[in-house]
Amino acid sequence: MKKYFYLFNYPPEEHDLCTLEFKYLFHENYQQCFLTNKDIDVNTSVFIKGKIDIWAMDKDFEKLKEKVQKQKHNYQEFKIIYLKNPISHPNYQETLDKCKEISWFIDGSVNMAKPLHTIALTKVSDLWVIGYYHHGVPSWKKYDDKPNTFSNSLDIRLARTLINIAGENDISKTIIDPCCGMGTVVLEGLALGYSIKGFDISRDISWKARCNLNHFGFDGMLITKDDINKHQGHYDVAIIDIPYNLYTPITYQEQCAIIQSARRLCDKLVLVSYEKMDQEIKEASFEIKDRILRKKTELVKFGRYIYVCY
Ligand SMILES: C[S@@+](CC[C@H](N)C(=O)[O-])C[C@H]1O[C@@H](n2cnc3c(N)ncnc32)[C@H](O)[C@@H]1O
Known part of the structure; x- marks a missing residue:
């Protein structure tokens, strides 16, 4: 049985960015409702709306209730929600009734206004899924409020997504930002x-x-003054x-x-550029694995190209 259910959400213009990140985080093809054994913190990605640690799944709701009853869950101040998803749309009354029915098989006390624990029920095609719910909170927004910034800084949604594409949720990887701007x-x-x-x-x-790193309690010395063309070192x-x-x-030459x-510095490169740079990347002996255009809104033609190269 799969252990986790993830629900993704994004504005239309970020579809390609979300699917690119998904590919490198989960190493599978993108699914907006995703059942997997891979455990990723709900706040890792700006696109994860919610995550369920699955207790039970069944096409038959009666059997689902039996499974939950056998597990003897006990929570003080819990609430059950029906998690809407884009695949199945049971009517509102049915979702309320099902949540109420299954709540009888969870011990403890209910707090609908300010629950300490949230249990989510959802239906994916004909499969009922229930478990402990984690809602994505935009904790990553914290670093938007840095003391120093400039107009060519990346937005933090993109910055976090680039990290996920680069690191693939493997924190043993070493990462360098050699043109780091404001960090x-x-x-x-x-x-x-x-x-x-x-x-x-x-x-x-x-x-x-x-100073920005120090402001958030990180070691400022992780940022130095250096020129990529002279820097010694190798990173993943x-x-x-x-x-x-x-x-x-x-200049273009620079x-x-x-x-x-x-090429000298790393095995994998995640490059952001305002113009297509396929030729320049290939001439530097990189192989382009992916390229997407991330637009600010759906209506504009221009944006930033994101390349993943090896
Ligand atoms: C587009 S900005 C990076 C902005 C950054 N991502 C941020 O969010 O603040 C590019 C940076 O590259 C730096 N730069 C230009 N040539 C460089 C070189 N040869 N070595 C290292 N940094 C360089 C510039 O000083 C500039 O701050």
């Missing part, structure tokens, strides 16, 4: 428990990024938000040199 990606990596460092060629910017993954000639003066230097 947005480094902060998200540290929050998720990775061994991550960053550097930036600019003295002023790297100092500000260091590099995440590069390539400088573009909008806020940071940079952009190419950064990608060339990345």
